[in-house]
Ligand SMILES: [Zn+2]
């Protein structure tokens with residue numbers, strides 16, 4: 566066999582392998598990595614599989630067992646070191662997985678703990694910043710997101726709900742970072758994707774079981790999904806949090822979360838601190854003897870937007886932010902020198918209630934029933950059918 570034939574056979578095997586790895590795991594997403602850190606210098610080490618390295622139009626070689634490359638941003642270009650030998654400066658470096666590849670990324674400047682990601686990578690310079698894009702299958706991406714955001718130890722049916730919500734978000738927000746050269750970022754701005762899936766195989770089972778399922782409204786449009794840890798027994802109206810109502814996110818009573826860990830909380834704040842915040846920030850009418858007597862007394866049987874009375878203009882979400890409260894769903898009363906806040910729930914309370922959904926899963930509800938319980942007028946459908 567002459568060398569030209571050898572090269573072409575090798576190439577077609579690579580293409581074949583790539584083809585199989587993509588069709589077996591679904592479509593490819595473009596996720597911007599380490600976006601919270603403005604990376605200047607980074608290493609990519611082989612963890613699993615083999616990678617081919619392409620720098621602009623040149624083939625540099627391959628990344629095999631325990632090999633690594635280092636890329637540094639210098640004068641708007643990417644300086645590449647391979648096997649500790651400088652290869653020159655380039656505009657774009659591509660690391661293509663030859664099937665089931667995994668790389669370990671360690672940002673050296675700034676220093677960031679190692680992260681592992683699957684599939685392929687493209688490194689370029691966009692707007693003077695090193696831009697690292699993970700070209701990852703939808704399945705591998707969703708697995709990483711669900712573990713990054715939710716952690717382990719949850720019911721399989723609950724993971725399926727998370728898979729449907731994350732997949733819906735991914736389709737709906739594909740162009741969120743288009744100007745920066747990728748679809749979604751890896752931070753909480755989009756969906757946390759701080760690593761590939763490592764510890765929870767049940768997550769992959771859930772992602773596969775829900776295949777292409779997304780949440781859609783009555784017109785078959787993918788909907789915006791929201792969730793918080795615990796709604797405190799009453800799912801919150803979106804307009805109370807974001808000043809805008811969302812048709813499929815409506816308030817209702819949730820009995821599934823009321824006996825769970827984060828259902829109730831208390832906080833004590835010195836009366837002087839609380840009073841001076843209300844007076845300075847909102848001009849609380851302390852000069853009015855009736856109002857002054859009521860300043861630490863507030864009942865919230867159902868969710869409200871404002872402290873004591875809307876005419877005072879004191880949003881509960883401001884109090885939550887100022888005093889780092891678990892939720893806005895609290896009542897207040899004076900006790901000694903403190904004001905005691907007795908609260909329910911954890912988080913903004915809009916959309917799916919995680920503890921309620923987990924409880925539903927344990928009680929035998931399916932992921933479709935759970936999703937349709939928390940979002941009004943939605944159904945679960947395969948994306949391909951829309
Ligand atoms: Zn983002």
Ligand SMILES: [Zn+2]
Nearest residue numbers: 796822918921
């Ligand atoms: Zn709830």
